[in-house]
Amino acid sequence: MLNVDYIIVGLGLAGLSFAEQLIKANQSLIAFENHSQTSSLVAGGVYNPVILKRYTPVWNAKSQLEVAMPFYQSLEERFRVTLDNKFSTRKVFKSIEDQNNWYLASDHPKLTDFMNPQTINEQVKGIRGDFGFGEVYQTGRIDTHLLVSLYRQHLKNNKTIRSEEFKHSHIKLDQNGVLYKDIRAKKIVFCEGYGIKSNPYFNDLPLNGTKGETITIKAPELKINFLLKSTLFVLPIKNDLYKVGATFNWTDTTPTPTESGRLELVEKLDKVIDVPYEIVDHNAGIRPTVKDRRPLVGIHPKYSQLAVLNGLGTRGVMIAPTVAKQLFEHLEYKKPLDQEIDILRCKKKDFQKRLHS
Ligand SMILES: Cc1cc2nc3c(=O)[nH]c(=O)nc-3n(C[C@H](O)[C@H](O)[C@H](O)COP(=O)(O)OP(=O)(O)OC[C@H]3O[C@@H](n4cnc5c(N)ncnc54)[C@H](O)[C@@H]3O)c2cc1C
Known part of the structure; x- marks a missing residue:
């Protein structure tokens, strides 16, 4: 019998972010990965604190970046590779009105750190457009394909990942935790992305994909x-x-x-x-998108041995390290989860109303 603290199901950005929390806290793990989903492998990997359709701040952008940047940096040091390619982002203006909206938005207290108030009025060879660009700072790209591949290999070298499908029907729950085939663990954390649809414990969550x-x-x-x-x-x-x-x-x-x-x-x-x-x-x-655009994090209402880390949506790179930390502290130290990410919100009436609006 293999005894571990945690089983992690799914090794994309969510799974590896949670694994990092465990490693930091000297907790043991075994991960399962069946290569059924590809989101973390094909992602653009972009992090950008500004929503460029509306010129509004991304939800909790500043605090997410404060956790995410050192997180990726520590992985760069461990694997001795460059994962974080920093560059600015340039939004192509469609019209004069678009430019004016940029000026107005760049004054917003939550955006001044990120938006250059001066527009760039130059022609760039190869790019169409007559109205110039707006520039966003503190943006870049995490090479998620490289990161996920290296992380899986790292777990493989330590014999802590199994390349096989995790079968939910084999879970046995008891007062000591969970039993799964030859493994005894305290808890299971499901990080399955869109694969959650086959998880009988959490497939009622409003993840649409x-x-x-x-x-x-x-x-x-x-x-x-x-x-x-x-x-x-x-x-x-x-x-x-x-x-x-x-x-x-x-x-x-x-x-x-x-x-x-x-x-x-x-x-x-x-x-x-x-x-x-x-x-x-x-x-x-x-x-793994959710109607209210917030992650799905928390403990199963009936089975406290089972937890979920999902719903990273279109911004997994920025969000994953923060929500993994919050889930770990919730599970280990009973620190309350931010209500906006807690799956308990999905049961509330106002959420249900928004879901069907
Ligand atoms: C085209 C595209 C572009 C994107 N661009 C960006 C971007 O620029 N910036 C950004 O931040 N985000 C981007 N995203 C979103 C980002 O990819 C996601 O937010 C993030 O990768 C989700 O990570 P995850 O670990 O939750 O899910 P996934 O990456 O889907 O990982 C879940 C893992 O669980 C495994 N799994 C599922 N079920 C089982 C099972 N039963 N047994 C074993 N393993 C299982 C799957 O194989 C998978 O590897 C993009 C996504 C796409 C598709």
Whole structure:
């Protein structure tokens, strides 16, 4: 019999963020990963504290960045790689009105640290548009594919991950914790992303899932070192490669790339850049999105041995380290969860009303 403190189901951004909490606290773990979901592997990995559609601050952006930046830095040191590629983001203005909205928003106390109040009125070779750009600071890209791959390998080297499907029907609960096949643990934390739909303990949570597709292009004439944001993002990677995305599809629940997704991206991209490019890759995944745009974190109302860490939505990079820390402190030290992320909110009447509005 293998005795561990925690079983983690799912090793994407949520799972590895929770694993880090355990490692820091000298708690033991075993993770399960069946490669059924791809969200953390295909993510753009962008962190950006400003919602560029409305020029409003991202929920708790400042405090999330304060936890996330040292978190990724410590992983860079452990794995001796660069995960955090820092660059500014430039929003392409559509009109004079758009520029004016930028000036107004940059004065907002929660945005002054992040938005350059001066607009950039230059033409950049390869980018269409006559109204210039607005610049956001403290943005960048975490290479989530590299991070998740290295983390899984790290657990594999320590024999603390099993590459197999976790089968919920094998769980046995008792007063000492949980028994799963040959493993005894205090608790299980489910970090399954959209895979939560097959989890009989938590599949009643209002996670809807939004499929996203990206393409990677090679565009040697597009020499930009910032993230370009228009109707889509164009994200510099290296050697003339750019990741372009993403689509939003609320009905298709397969994590595979589609021809219609590719066409949608190409059509939009052709309105944003005017240099030749070649598509070299195409990916898809399901974002674990929630109607009220808040994570789903907490303990099962009936079985205190079971907990969930999910609903990271479109911003897993910024949110995951913070919510993993909150869940760990809740489980170990009974520190109350922020009500906005606690799954208990989903039972409340006002949430139900919003859900059906
Ligand atoms: C196209 C696209 C672009 C995105 N861009 C960004 C971005 O730029 N910035 C950003 O912050 N976020 C972005 N996101 C969102 C981000 O990817 C998610 O918020 C985040 O990755 C979710 O992490 P997760 O660990 O909760 O879920 P997942 O990454 O889905 O991980 C869940 C894991 O659980 C495993 N699993 C599920 N069920 C089982 C089971 N029964 N047994 C074993 N294993 C199981 C799955 O295989 C999977 O590996 C993007 C997403 C997509 C799809």
